[in-house]
Amino acid sequence: MALETSCPEKNRNKLGSANCVEPSQIREFTADIKPRQAQAVCIPAVHLHMTTATMQVSQKDFEKAQEQLKLLKKDPGNETKLKLYALFKQATEGPCNSPKPGMLDFVKKAKWDAWNSLGNLSQDNARQKYTELVSSLLSAESAGQTKDASPEESRHGGYETIIVTTENSITKIMFNRPERKNAINHQMYREIIKALHQAGKDDSTIAVITGNGEYYTSGNDLNNFANVKPNEMEKMAKDGAELLKEFVSSFIDFPKPLIAVVNGPAIGISVTLLGLCDIVYASDRATFHTPFSQLGQSPEGCSSYLFPKIMGLAKANEMLLFNKKLTAAQACAWGLVAEVFPDGTFQKEVWERLKAYASLPKNSLAVSKQLLRSMEKEKLHAVNSKECEVLKERWLSDECLNAIVSFFQRKSKL
Numbered sequence: 001m002a003l004e005t006s007c008p009e010k011n012r013n014k015l016g017s018a019n020c021v022e023p024s025q026i027r028e029f030t031a032d033i034k035p036r037q038a039q040a041v042c043i044p045a046v047h048l049h050m051t052t053a054t055m056q057v058s059q060k061d062f063e064k065a066q067e068q069l070k071l072l073k074k075d076p077g078n079e080t081k082l083k084l085y086a087l088f089k090q091a092t093e094g095p096c097n098s099p100k101p102g103m104l105d106f107v108k109k110a111k112w113d114a115w116n117s118l119g120n121l122s123q124d125n126a127r128q129k130y131t132e133l134v135s136s137l138l139s140a141e142s143a144g145q146t147k148d149a150s151p152e153e154s155r156h157g158g159y160e161t162i163i164v165t166t167e168n169s170i171t172k173i174m175f176n177r178p179e180r181k182n183a184i185n186h187q188m189y190r191e192i193i194k195a196l197h198q199a200g201k202d203d204s205t206i207a208v209i210t211g212n213g214e215y216y217t218s219g220n221d222l223n224n225f226a227n228v229k230p231n232e233m234e235k236m237a238k239d240g241a242e243l244l245k246e247f248v249s250s251f252i253d254f255p256k257p258l259i260a261v262v263n264g265p266a267i268g269i270s271v272t273l274l275g276l277c278d279i280v281y282a283s284d285r286a287t288f289h290t291p292f293s294q295l296g297q298s299p300e301g302c303s304s305y306l307f308p309k310i311m312g313l314a315k316a317n318e319m320l321l322f323n324k325k326l327t328a329a330q331a332c333a334w335g336l337v338a339e340v341f342p343d344g345t346f347q348k349e350v351w352e353r354l355k356a357y358a359s360l361p362k363n364s365l366a367v368s369k370q371l372l373r374s375m376e377k378e379k380l381h382a383v384n385s386k387e388c389e390v391l392k393e394r395w396l397s398d399e400c401l402n403a404i405v406s407f408f409q410r411k412s413k414l
């Protein structure tokens, strides 16, 4: 049963109300939709051969991944454990057919929900995703351990979705949901607000924001819109707008130099926030995409004001109205990025440079940064408020809800 995005009336009937998207409804619609990889019907023979080979490797890797998982030293958190559970069940038993546990059996229900949310994902695909997830957890942990070995670095506790460390007078805030392409869920928004607040007061000279793994971040986690009951849509929009306003404000008010180290593709709010960073460095693998109209939404992060100033109105319009995705080289030519580095040497070159910057006099850097920001601060807060007001309305629109349903149906991906 496919939901046609071009027909709001039809959607209204199927969803009960056009202004609500419940996960159960999304699952109902996605139940007979094939996983993304299986959607291409016209695959040349050579690719089919390669796909089969990949799947054989996946089966072997799947068994190895189960063993490797036991080597994890740190608890990956409940969200990841549920994901692992669901993928394992899907890989070994196929789609969830067991009866839904009662509302009060919270643990069983959470597990059932996670498994059931995979719909008809094939067992091969589930094995593949399970293997990739274990591998990303192990590499994140080993990256953490390498860092732990550095006597000068201290890791800040109390965060689950980001990693916050301080070393060489640099506080690094790293998006850390690599298995979700670092999508920003509500918890991550709150943790970043807290981390920026603390970094503004700690002993570091500069702060850096970056991503763990292949992506910088894929932007707002679309699941932020999914677990909402029909009568809670307005509250979701109101709370979401308030959280977003506070989140963006914490960038506007950040008192020290804030540098974005864009390690890979950046989408949505992670791109618009770059205008509020003091320098942006990018790997040549990075891309910059603000697909707001494609998602039925509107610009945030003060981009409606800052992007035209940074790149000129015509180019800002191409990005913010017409979803133009920029390469790192284009983003640099358009003034959003200060410098692009080859991916192979990106981390080494950037961190060497940042280490040198962080050895400059701390107070001088802070007052200069605040001076530069003070000229615009009031205006930026006003723009932020206005953008959040507009988004609050957008989140209740059919255009936005249809785009989100479409993503969960696996019909659309950027």
Ligand SMILES: CCC/C=C/C(=O)SCCNC(=O)CCNC(=O)[C@H](O)C(C)(C)COP(=O)([O-])OP(=O)([O-])OC[C@H]1O[C@@H](n2cnc3c(N)ncnc32)[C@H](O)[C@@H]1OP(=O)([O-])[O-]
Pocket: 129, 179, 180, 181, 183, 184, 218, 219, 220, 221, 222, 223, 244, 267, 268, 269, 270, 291, 292, 295, 297, 300, 391, 407, 412, 413, 414
């Ligand atoms: C708040 C203010 C307004 C906000 C503005 C914005 O930021 S607008 C911008 C909003 N952003 C978007 O619209 C981006 C939507 N995302 C995409 O279009 C694609 O995921 C991709 C192109 C980023 C990567 O494609 P790929 O084929 O390389 O990888 P993959 O797709 O297999 O991803 C692995 C897993 O991560 C999941 N996941 C990833 N990102 C998100 C997300 N943002 N949300 C939820 N989930 C997300 C994905 O579903 C999958 O889960 P599964 O199936 O394993 O359960």
